[in-house]
Amino acid sequence: MINSPFVRKAASVQQVMLQVLLALVPGIAAYVWFFGAGILVQLALASAAALAGEAAMLAIRGKPKALFLGDLSAIVTAWLIALTFPPIVPWWLTVTATLLAIVVVKQLYGGLGQNPFNPAMAAFCLMIVAYPALMSQWPAAGQLDFSSQLQLIFGGARQVDAITGATPLDALRTALRAAANPDSQLHGLRAAQLMDGPAYGMLGGKGGEWVTLGFLLGGLWLLQRRIITWHIPGAFCLALAASAGLLWAVRPEGFASPVFHLASGGAMLGAFFILTDPVSGATTPRGKLLFAAGAGVLTFVIRAFGAYPDGVAFATLLMNLCVPLIDMNTQAPVFGHKKD
Amino acid sequence: MLRKLFKFHGGVKPQTNKVQSTTQPIAPVPLPERLVIPLHQAVGGHPRPLVAPGDKVFKGQRIGGADGSLSSAVHASTSGIVRDVAPALMPHTSGLTTLSVVIEPDGEDRWGELDKVNYRTTPPDELRDFLRDAGVVGLGGAVFPSYAKLKPGKEGRLKTLVINGAECEPFITCDDLLMRERAADMLKGIVAMRHMLQAEEVLIGIEDNKPEAVAAVQTAIAASGQTGIEAVAIPTRYPAGGAKQLIRVLTGIEVPHGRRSTDFGVQCFNVGTAYSIFEALEFGRPLISRVVTVAGNVDLPRNYEVLIGTPMDHVVRLSGARADTDRYIMGGPMMGVRLPAFDVPVVKATNCILVGSPALFPPPPPEMPCIRCGECAKACPADLAPFEMYWFSRSKNFGKAQEYHLFDCIECGCCSFVCPSHIPLVDYFRFSKSEIWARERDKSSSDAARDRFEFKNFRQEREKQEKAEKLAAKAAATREKVAADSQAGTANPAAEAPDTAKPTAPSAEDTKRALIAAAMEKARQQKAQVAPKNTEQLSAETQADIDAIEARRAVSAATPPTPDA
Ligand code: SF4
Ligand code: SF4
Numbered sequence: 046m047i048n049s050p051f052v053r054k055a056a057s058v059q060q061v062m063l064q065v066l067l068a069l070v071p072g073i074a075a076y077v078w079f080f081g082a083g084i085l086v087q088l089a090l091a092s093a094a095a096l097a098g099e100a101a102m103l104a105i106r107g108k109p110k111a112l113f114l115g116d117l118s119a120i121v122t123a124w125l126i127a128l129t130f131p132p133i134v135p136w137w138l139t140v141t142a143t144l145l146a147i148v149v150v151k152q153l154y155g156g157l158g159q160n161p162f163n164p165a166m167a168a169f170c171l172m173i174v175a176y177p178a179l180m181s182q183w184p185a186a187g188q189l190d191f192s193s194q195l196q197l198i199f200g201g202a203r204q205v206d207a208i209t210g211a212t213p214l215d216a217l218r219t220a221l222r223a224a225a226n227p228d229s230q231l232h233g234l235r236a237a238q239l240m241d242g243p244a245y246g247m248l249g250g251k252g253g254e255w256v257t258l259g260f261l262l263g264g265l266w267l268l269q270r271r272i273i274t275w276h277i278p279g280a281f282c283l284a285l286a287a288s289a290g291l292l293w294a295v296r297p298e299g300f301a302s303p304v305f306h307l308a309s310g311g312a313m314l315g316a317f318f319i320l321t322d323p324v325s326g327a328t329t330p331r332g333k334l335l336f337a338a339g340a341g342v343l344t345f346v347i348r349a350f351g352a353y354p355d356g357v358a359f360a361t362l363l364m365n366l367c368v369p370l371i372d373m374n375t376q377a378p379v380f381g382h383k384k385d
Numbered sequence: 386m387l388r389k390l391f392k393f394h395g396g397v398k399p400q401t402n403k404v405q406s407t408t409q410p411i412a413p414v415p416l417p418e419r420l421v422i423p424l425h426q427a428v429g430g431h432p433r434p435l436v437a438p439g440d441k442v443f444k445g446q447r448i449g450g451a452d453g454s455l456s457s458a459v460h461a462s463t464s465g466i467v468r469d470v471a472p473a474l475m476p477h478t479s480g481l482t483t484l485s486v487v488i489e490p491d492g493e494d495r496w497g498e499l500d501k502v503n504y505r506t507t508p509p510d511e512l513r514d515f516l517r518d519a520g521v522v523g524l525g526g527a528v529f530p531s532y533a534k535l536k537p538g539k540e541g542r543l544k545t546l547v548i549n550g551a552e553c554e555p556f557i558t559c560d561d562l563l564m565r566e567r568a569a570d571m572l573k574g575i576v577a578m579r580h581m582l583q584a585e586e587v588l589i590g591i592e593d594n595k596p597e598a599v600a601a602v603q604t605a606i607a608a609s610g611q612t613g614i615e616a617v618a619i620p621t622r623y624p625a626g627g628a629k630q631l632i633r634v635l636t637g638i639e640v641p642h643g644r645r646s647t648d649f650g651v652q653c654f655n656v657g658t659a660y661s662i663f664e665a666l667e668f669g670r671p672l673i674s675r676v677v678t679v680a681g682n683v684d685l686p687r688n689y690e691v692l693i694g695t696p697m698d699h700v701v702r703l704s705g706a707r708a709d710t711d712r713y714i715m716g717g718p719m720m721g722v723r724l725p726a727f728d729v730p731v732v733k734a735t736n737c738i739l740v741g742s743p744a745l746f747p748p749p750p751p752e753m754p755c756i757r758c759g760e761c762a763k764a765c766p767a768d769l770a771p772f773e774m775y776w777f778s779r780s781k782n783f784g785k786a787q788e789y790h791l792f793d794c795i796e797c798g799c800c801s802f803v804c805p806s807h808i809p810l811v812d813y814f815r816f817s818k819s820e821i822w823a824r825e826r827d828k829s830s831s832d833a834a835r836d837r838f839e840f841k842n843f844r845q846e847r848e849k850q851e852k853a854e855k856l857a858a859k860a861a862a863t864r865e866k867v868a869a870d871s872q873a874g875t876a877n878p879a880a881e882a883p884d885t886a887k888p889t890a891p892s893a894e895d896t897k898r899a900l901i902a903a904a905m906e907k908a909r910q911q912k913a914q915v916a917p918k919n920t921e922q923l924s925a926e927t928q929a930d931i932d933a934i935e936a937r938r939a940v941s942a943a944t945p946p947t948p949d950a
Contacts, residue, residue, distance in 0.1 A: 048478070048812050050798035051718040051739075051746040052399055052555070056760070056805040058753050112751055158754035158806075323758040329770070372773075379790045380394070380629065380767040381641025 058157070062117035064272050065318065068263030069124055072314070075259035079186040079252030080132055083194030087127040087139055090198075094143035095123035102152035118157055122146050125165035125319060129311055129358065130172070131183050133197040138179060142168040162365045163325045169358040181215070181354055186252025213250030214310045215354040217301050224298065254308045264317025276333035277326065278316040282307060284341025292349065300349060315344070315357035325365045332368075332375035340364045388588075388617055391637040393630045395766045396622040397799045399555050399719065401594060406558045406678050406686035411566055413690055414703065420462055420488045420694030421473050421730040422448065427522040428529045429455035436486060440467040443497030445671050448486045451517050457530040458520040462673040462692035464497075465490040476697070476715050476732055480725035488694065499669030504577045509536075512581060519665040520672040520733075524657030525549055525560075525626070526716060528734045531658055535581045537647065542583035544650030545636055548575055548659060550591040550598060551619060551626030554717030557737040559676040560656045562688045564591070564598035568605035571656055574663030576611060582652060586613045588635045589656070592625055593618040623719060624797045628653045630766055642793040657736075677731055679704040681714075681740040691731045697738050698727040706740050714739040718746065719798045753806035761800035761810060767793045771800040771810050778817040783824070786817050794818075 076084045099119040103110045126143050146164035154160040173180040189197070267273045286303035293300045306312060311319070320326060320337055327336035340360040347356025425431045430453025436442060442461040449459030465488045472482035502515050513532040522528045537543045552560040563571065579587050591599050602616040619625055619634050629640050632651050640646045646653060657675060664670045673693055677700065680686040684705035691700055697713055698706075714721040715735055723741075731738070761771035769790055777786040791814060800810040 048809065048815075049714075049716075049718065049720050049722065050802050050811070051714060051721065051723075051741065052802065053749055053807065054397070054399075054803050056803060057750065057807070058756055058805050061756075061758065061805055109751070112753070116753065118756075156754065158756045323756050326757075328757050328759045328762065328772070376770060376773075376789070377768055379769055379793050380633075381639040381644070381793070383639065383768075 058116045058118065061272055062121050064267065064270055065121050066117065066124065068267045068272075069128070069260070069318065071262045072128070072256050072259030075252075075255040076128070076132075079255060080184065081187075081189055081194050082191050083189070083198060084127065084132045086195065086198055087130065087132055087134075088124055090136055090139045091123035091127040091143045092120050094140040095119040095147050098144045098147035099152070102148055102156070106152070106156070108156065113157060116157060119147055119151075122151065122164045125314070126168055128314060129165065129169050129319075131180060133182060133184055133189070133194055134176075134179050136198050138172060138176060142172045145171060158324055160324055161368070163319060163322050163361050166319060166358040166361040166365075170362055173353060173358070183354075186250075213253060214301075214348060217305070218348065221299055221301065250309055253310075257308050257313045260313040260317060264313060267317060267321075273317065273321040274330070274333065276330055277321045277337040280334045280337035281316040281320055281341040281344075282312075284338040285312060285345050286341075288342045288345040289349075306345060306348065310348070310355040311357035312344070315340070315361065319357065319361055320364070325361075325368065327368050327371045327375070329372055329375040329377060331377070332371040335371050335375065336364050336368065339367065388615065388635075390617070390619060391634050393625075393633045393766050394768050395762075395764045395799060396624065396630075397764050397802050398621070399623060399802065401621070402556045402680070403558050403561070403594065406556070406680045406688060407561060407597075409685070409687040411562050411676055411688045411690055412703070414692070414695060414700055416463060416490045416492060416494065416692075417695050417699040418489070419468065419696075420465075420490065420692060421485050421696065422459060422462065422488065422694035423473070423475050423483045423485045423730065423732055424449040424459050425483050426459060426528060426693075426733045427457040427520075428527070429453060429457065429533075431484070432456055432459050434470050434484065434486060436461075436467045436470065438467055438469050441465075441491075442467055442488060444494055445499060445673060446497045447518065447671070455530060455533055456517070457522050457532075458518045458671070459486075459693075460520055460671040460673050461486075461488055462694050463488070463490045464493050464495040474726055474729050476722075476724050476729040476735065478722045478725065485730070486694075496670075501669040502666060504580060504666050509581060516662065516665060518671075519669075521658065521661050521665055522672065522733050523655055524661065524675055524733065524736065525628075525655035526720075526734055526736055527628075528732075531654065531662065534652060534654070535578060537582045537584075538645070538650065539648075540650075542585070543647065543652055544585050545652075546575070546579050546582055546584035546587045547628075547632055547635055547651055547653040548587060548589040548656055549626060549628065549631050549653055550589055550595075550602070550616075550656040551631050552595070553592055553621070553623045553626035554719055554721075554737070555623075556680040556686075556739055557678050557717050558680070559678045559688050559736050561595045561598050562678075563660060563676050564595070564656055565601045567660055568598075568601040569608065570663045570667075571660040572602070572605045572609055572611070572614070573667065574659035574661070575614065576609070577662055577666055578654060578659060579614075584652075587615070589614070589616040590619050590625075590631045590635050591616060592621040594621045623799070624766055624795070627766065627795055627797060629795070642790075672733060675731075675733060675735070677735055678737040679740065680737060682707045682710050682742040682745050683740050691735075693731060693733060695731045696728040697724070697731055697735075700731065701727070701738055701740055704740075707742065709742040709744060710740055711743055712741040712746075714741055714746075719802065720796065749807045749809070752808055755804075755806055755808060758805060760803045760805060764799040764803045766797060766799060767795055769794060771814075774817070775808060775810050775813050778813040781820070783817055783821050787821065791817055791821070 073084065073088070096114060096119060099114055100110055103113050123143050126146060127139065130139060130142065146168035150162055150164040150167040151160045264278060268275060268278070285306055289300065289306040290303040293302050320340055327333045343360035343363055344356040347353060347359050353359065424434060432449030433452050434448065435450050436448045442448060442465060444461060444464045446461045447458050448461050451458045467486060468489050469487040471485065471487070473485040473487070475481060475483040502512065504512055507515070513535055516532040516535065517530060521531045523531060550560050550564055552558070575587060589602055591602065599616055599618045606614050606616060617635060624630055625634060632646060632653055633639050636651060638649050638651055640649055640651070661672045665672070674690055675693065676688050677691045678688050679701055683701065684707065686704060689700055689703065701713070713724045713727055715724055716722060716737055717739060721737070721739055755772050755775060757772055759772070762769070765771055773789045774786050774791050774794070777783070777789065794814050796811050796815065798811050801808070804810060
């Protein structure tokens with residue numbers, strides 16, 4: 046090296062990504078505990094597809110393969126796909142989604158660092174539009190053993206409707222809508238009463254809430270390691286809780302509590318692992334607050350009024366679109382130009 | 386009483402590596418064979434030469450006169466004969482030459498006549514002229530002529546005089562040792578500056594990793610009976626020693642880019658500068674030497690009092706550079722410049738000769754794309770968004786880069802230091818600045834033009850060097866192949882007689898190594914003999930140098946010309 050600085054901190058993209066992967070482990074462990082080892086198969090499938098897709102694209106683009114495969118960013122995308130998709134989607138869906146994410150959303154936009162959209166969330170949205178049924182079948186905790194999971198993943202014909210249901214988020218929304226209907230037998234019941242069933246735990250969906258807590262734990266570790274800052278998870282959780290809390294306070298019979306929203310679906314995964322993706326997210330401190338708060342509100346709106354089981358993916362993509370605008374308008378004043 | 390300190394944004398904490406060079410006091414350096422004194426050593430115009438080859442000069446005699454509105458004089462560092470006034474390599478990455486006076490010392494080290502002034506009775510203008518002619522410039526590295534900064538602002542008086550003893554760059558300890566050993570005299574210089582600036586208070590900022598220096602300065606202040614002068618320990622965080630950062634830490638004032646700090650009632654000088662002002666006023670001695678840290682890949686890191694113009698390798702030899710040394714860096718590892726040769730002269734800007742090796746300063750891992758993680762922005766003490774500037778610099782969108790305040794960048798290197806993608810961000814900013822200067826040539830001052838020229842050359846030089854490195858690698862491969870072939874082949878005369886300086890390709894490498902080893906061993910022995918004394922054994926020391934040089938010459942004669950280098 047010819048120019049200063051001649052010393053550098055021992056930091057690398059690979060290290061950052063590795064820590065993100067490590068931080069996912071507690072959530073994954075809870076996932077396996079409550080929902081079975083099928084998710085591990087999905088993680089492996091997605092990882093293999095991601096590496097293959099990345100390697101092929103790097104070869105075509107003439108980039109050094111070892112360097113870029115070793116940065117682990119593809120694996121992070123793969124794991125986020127596996128963790129946000131239902132654990133029993135057929136193998137080809139996981140593989141297709143991962144390839145789409147890596148080849149189209151990431152590499153065709155220029156590879157690492159260039160993609161305006163979060164690859165995993167883009168894949169999620171594409172798949173839920175293309176295969177709404179498959180993307181909405183979630184087994185309840187403890188419902189399926191490993192072999193039936195394998196069968197669902199690799200088997201041909203599926204008769205899943207009989208054995209799986211919607212996510213607790215989805216189910217509660219449906220129930221709440223029903224409760225609002227005077228003709229329904231659920232009429233007049235409140236969220237708390239609706240949540241009395243076996244599908245629900247203390248905070249959110251049964252089992253699912255522990256997975257969410259696992260991700261929260263990993264996220265806090267990332268915060269402590271300074272891989273991420275508090276801005277995005279903080280603003281996201283606050284905005285989601287505030288918008289959910291507002292409507293819940295006004296009409297408790299029509300809406301789920303903020304705690305339920307935070308503990309369900311992809312909330313924690315989104316707050317600490319998805320929205321915090323530096324490449325597709327806002328970069329300035331104020332921008333991060335805006336970006337994540339927007340995603341929080343959108344997530345709630347889509348969950349409460351939309352047709353999809355969860356809102357994190359769409360909210361992320363919508364906010365990804367706003368990033369250039371947000372970043373441009375939130376540049377902090379530079380040294381000597383601050384108004385105290 | 387605890388003073389309220391302020392924080393600056395960002396900053397980093399590289400390994401300080403300072404203790405190694407603080408165990409020994411500042412040492413003198415034996416006179417070198419020749420001194421090469423560049424005439425242009427400070428910011429501003431080029432001083433004109435006042436001597437010609439053959440002239441006899443005294444120590445402290447002016448050899449370069451200040452020229453233009455901003456300039457600073459240059460002096461002979463010892464007595465002797467002027468051998469040449471010609472361009473010589475300057476201590477800068479560019480590898481450019483600059484007009485220099487070559488002096489062969491006569492060994493008497495005799496001062497010429499020196500005039501002193503009483504700063505209390507001399508009118509300020511005369512005092513400033515005196516300091517200009519004494520060649521006093523900022524010794525923190527910026528080498529800005531001090532006289533030009535010794536004017537109080539519009540109001541005729543200054544609120545705070547900040548004295549910079551922070552010394553935040555890793556490895557460098559010259560200010561630390563100066564404060565430890567010469568605090569009282571330095572303080573006299575500070576008092577004079579305070580008088581010139583009519584400063585209400587004086588704050589001496591010292592990073593808290595130098596408790597000895599803080600204590601020494603505090604003791605000196607107490608002993609002097611001065612009031613309104615305070616030595617303040619500030620948190621250790623690079624670049625706390627940047628003038629703007631230090632002013633911010635001590636006073637809370639942020640001086641924007643392009644504004645004079647006196648407009649805000651503050652002025653900042655380095656502790657070394659204060660000491661040289663003392664020397665100039667008290668004894669009439671111009672700035673002809675300075676404290677220089679020799680650190681890094683050496684056996685005995687320490688500080689030396691070095692005459693300006695001394696070849697760097699002459700100083701480094703005293704500390705014993707290790708065998709794998711591959712470069713000298715002037716300054717510290719964060720902002721220092723890599724030097725084009727080992728024998729470039731020590732100049733007024735030389736606070737440290739950092740001896741480098743591939744092991745000590747390994748090349749960075751391969752550069753990856755920016756992942757917009759924002760680490761660089763978090764670390765930037767100028768509150769910039771380096772990755773945005775990087776983006777626009779890369780795409781040569783210089784207007785946009787300027788919109789993101791490119792010129793507020795102080796090139797501290799924090800961003801490159803933290804980047805997980807190992808992007809040489811500062812390089813991009815230096816490049817962009819030079820390109821913008823190039824485009825604004827018509828409007829730019831002569832100074833900016835010089836910088837631009839330097840940068841352009843430095844770019845070309847880099848390209849050249851990269852090419853040379855590739856060629857050298859190729860040549861080495863060829864040599865190895867030849868060697869392997871010849872070993873497999875018949876007996877080879879040079880292999881039997883490695884001492885002969887016959888240019889034979891296969892064993893030349895071995896010959897060279899053996900010769901260097903022998904010469905170095907001899908030099909080491911001779912140095913071991915002279916180690917306890919310094920100046921008396923000068924001739925032996927010089928002899929050792931000569932031997933080493935002769936050996937190297939013989940070696941280079943023995944080295945076969947490489948086919949494609
Ligand atoms: S630290 Fe490096 S990778 Fe991160 S935003 Fe800055 S330039 Fe990009
Ligand atoms: S080199 Fe410039 S951009 Fe980088 S951290 Fe320092 S001031 Fe900021």
